[in-house]
Amino acid sequence: MIARTQPVRFAASLGAALLLTLFSAAPATAATEIDGVHFADSVAIDDTTVPLRAGRLYRYTVFRVYVGALYVPEDVAPEAVLTADVPKRLELEYLRAISADDFRKSGNRLLEDQQDAETLAALADRLETFNAAYRDMEAGDRYALEYRPGHGTRLLQNGTPLVEVSGRDFAEA
Template sequence: MSRLIPSSRSAATFAFVLALFAALMPAQADTEINGVRFADTITIDETPVPLRGGRLYRYTVFRVYVGALYVPEDVAPQDVLTADVPKRLELEYLRSISAEDFRKSGNTLLEDQQSGDTLAALADRLETFNAAYRDMEAGDRYALEYRPGRGTRLLQNGTELVEVPGADFAEAYFGIWLHPDNPLSTRVRDALIGAS
């Protein structure tokens, strides 16, 4: 029976080890958006960038993904798209989507939003970016991340797939979601930039 009851010394040692373990673990607060958890702050090139907003995106009756946007606090909602600052859009998918569907839908939206001259200037980089898309399953996550002076990265579940240069590319591609006049969804855009 005495073996089942820890001594006060072993209990104190156990409590100390637990406290030490907790102190060594990085504190990671997060926010739940439509049942999906996102970190409150991420780091882009050693710069902490806070969560601005997020929302579920539906296509007709289908729940497609939950998105969250990270952008510095001092950027006004109307300036999020054009500001030359670190930013990241994370999208956790709730259903399977093929790489080809990503390419087609992205190209269609860009054609609706951008001029022919802009699309011509982006064509080579857009082809490089589109070639990096992979098939996604429910629970997978893409991140579109802009790093000033370096370019726009596409990450799949935290692994970089591609990076293309140019603030102009970042503005056009983030514009799929954040365009001031013709975004994929006005409700999603406003929730992401903190306008609603």
């Protein structure tokens, strides 16, 4: 069993690799069950209905960790998911408990691996605000990362908004 006090490296897969992997998985169908977890066929982001495009179970070694669903407009190609200025949402249901501190540590490690020092400096204040919003998660809880063009990136826990930070650059990072 994974101890909650150890950094959780699998939580860091919220980046580009996760999104591209989701798109390479079997496309979502009208059945919104992904490995036993139910997701909506679409979500409303402001005035836009955004369809479920893909979903997948993620494992860390032999442990089932979370099931992810990606909501992106149909006209967005997989390689454009991170840069498209369109409403989009990544929703993850956790199958194990993960601490807020583990989310912060692994998210920061992921960004440090993927971004240069100048980008990290430009994001620092917003990243600190975003990281402060993380909560401990139990099995069955959901986080959603939702980008709203002209507004920013929201973090929702079980449908409740926790924080929103501005900037398309933050969403792309």
